[in-house]
Amino acid sequence: MYALVDCNSFFCSVERVFHAGLRHKPLVVLSSNDGCIVALTPEAKAIGLHRGDPIFQVEDIVKTHHVEVFSGNMYLYAAMSKRITSILRHSIHQVENYSIDESFCNLTGYGGHFDLVGMMRDIGRKIQLWTDIPVSIGIAPTKTLAKMGSKFAKQYRGYKGVCLIESTAQRRKALSMFDLSDVWGIGRHTLECLNYHGISTPLEFADKGEAWVKSHLHKPGVQTWLELNGIPVIDTSEVVRRKTICTSRSFGDMVSDLASLKAAVASFSASCANKLRADGSAGKTVSVFLYSNRFREDLPQYNNTASVSLLLPTSDTMELTQAALRVLSAIYRPNILYKKAGVIISDIVSATPMQTDLFDTIHNRQERNSLMNTTDRLNHRYGLKTIRLAVEGTERQAWMVKSDHRSPNYLTDITQLLTIRI
Known part of the structure; x- marks a missing residue:
């Protein structure tokens, strides 16, 4: 049996933890540059707001209903996610983080000693008591059905x-009541294929014969069909492993000079390198893209990508950044106001074991790996970007995103601890 622990309205719930008086009030969290709504509470949905709404288009609703608005703070959310994972791992031996607000728990062997519903309900209460984050939990023989169960737990208070x-x-x-488009593993093309053949519910899909499924769908679709029939086949570690890593931002203000773009691209490539090391992975292909502001038709337009x-x-942060800066220099064009840039790392493989090459020009890879690991530990201890490459710069720069409503990093920065007046 598997359990899927899903944090309810996670970003908004974290903001409520540190801002008293917001419970049961409409609240939204914005994307980078405070552009669009990326998370919202049920109270915000009830007054007509939707995920993806540009905030400038719904200003009247926000003002009329006194909606609380926050800039996204992924460092704060990740720190809270880590606390929740710690609580889960204290009670359950095998826990896999699927996303920042979802974790799979392998309950194999627990059913013979515990009432699984009661056990997971107690863990949910503990999470709420220790972090003030509400969770919904689904328990089922497969991970796909467990995700389905978590949605039912969130939807029905009973x-x-x-x-x-x-x-x-x-x-x-459960299969007869669930929306086919919401089933984990059924994407747009699979949904179109199933609808074309007259399948409109997960139950109708699950009742199809194996031969039909294998002749009409690829491996992921077959795996989903098996999981809906109670046969566990999905390895979450394979699902989570990334094929590419991308870090990109829309700039707070448009920039045109190469130095500012180098600082942005260096920062993005360093972020990609950090993610690779966290995953125990390595990448071989580095791509960089640049966009001008397509909404400003009065300005010269240009966009380009190269690898x-x-x-x-x-x-290695230094190696990836050097490669990204070479690509940037090749595609950069002067006298263009750029609005967005990004770095993509692809051809990702496991970092161990690694096949060396006779013609490798870097002869101290082991020492450089140790340097990267030490840098990660120091940044984790003293704050992100405490140690960085000089090309990234040290001051606030025009390309950096706007975040006028961002909460402090209460859980990770000692200079931003919550202050209580009594």
């Missing part, structure tokens, strides 16, 4: 936070 899908009757009832392949896959 489950008291935990929905168990165990018997065949429970599984078929370079390295001799060996790497997660």
Whole structure:
């Protein structure tokens, strides 16, 4: 059996933890540059706001209903996510983080000693007590059904936070009530294929014969069909492993000079390298893209993308940044006001084992790996970007995103600890 622990309205719930008096009030969290709504509470949905709404288009609703607005703060959300994971791992041996607000728990062996619903309900209460973050939990024989159960637990209060899908009757009832487009693993093309063949519910899909499924769908679709029939086949570690890593931002203010673009691209490539090391991965191809502001038709327009392949896959910040800056210099055009840039790392493989190359020009890779690991530990201890490459700059720069409503990093920066007046 598997349990999927899903934090309810996670970004908004984290903001509520540190801002008293916001419970049951409409609240939204914005994307980078405070552009669009990326998360919102049920109270905000009830007054007509939607995920993806540009904030300038809904200013009247925000003002009329006194909606609380926050800039996204991923460092704060990640720190809270880490605390929740710690609570789960204290109670359950095998926990896999699927996303910042979702974790799979392998409950194999627990059913013989515990009432699984009661056990997970107690863990949910503990998470709420220790972090003030509400969670919804689904329990089922497969991870796909567990995700389905977590949505039922969130939607129907009668489950008291935990929905168990165990018997065949429970599984078929859940499949008949669920929206096919919301099933984990069914993307747009798969949905179109199923609808074309007259399949409109997960139950109708699950009842199809194996031969039909294999003849009409690729491997992910077959895996989803098996999971809906109660047969666990999805390895979450394979699902989570990234094929590419991208870091990009729309700039706070448009920039045209090469020095500012180098600082931005260096910062993005350093972020990609950090993600690679966190995943135990390495990348071989580095791509950089530049966009002007397509909404400013009065300005010259330009966009371009280029890539370079390295001799060996790497997660070395210096090596990846040097490659990204070479690509940037090749595609940069002067006298253009740029609005967005980004770095993409692809051809990602496991960092161990790594096949070396006779013609490798970097002869101290082991020492450089140690340097990167030490840098990561120091940045984790003293704050992100405490140690960085000089090309990234040290001052506030025009390309950096706007975040006029961002909460402090209460959990990771000692200079931003929550202050309570009594």
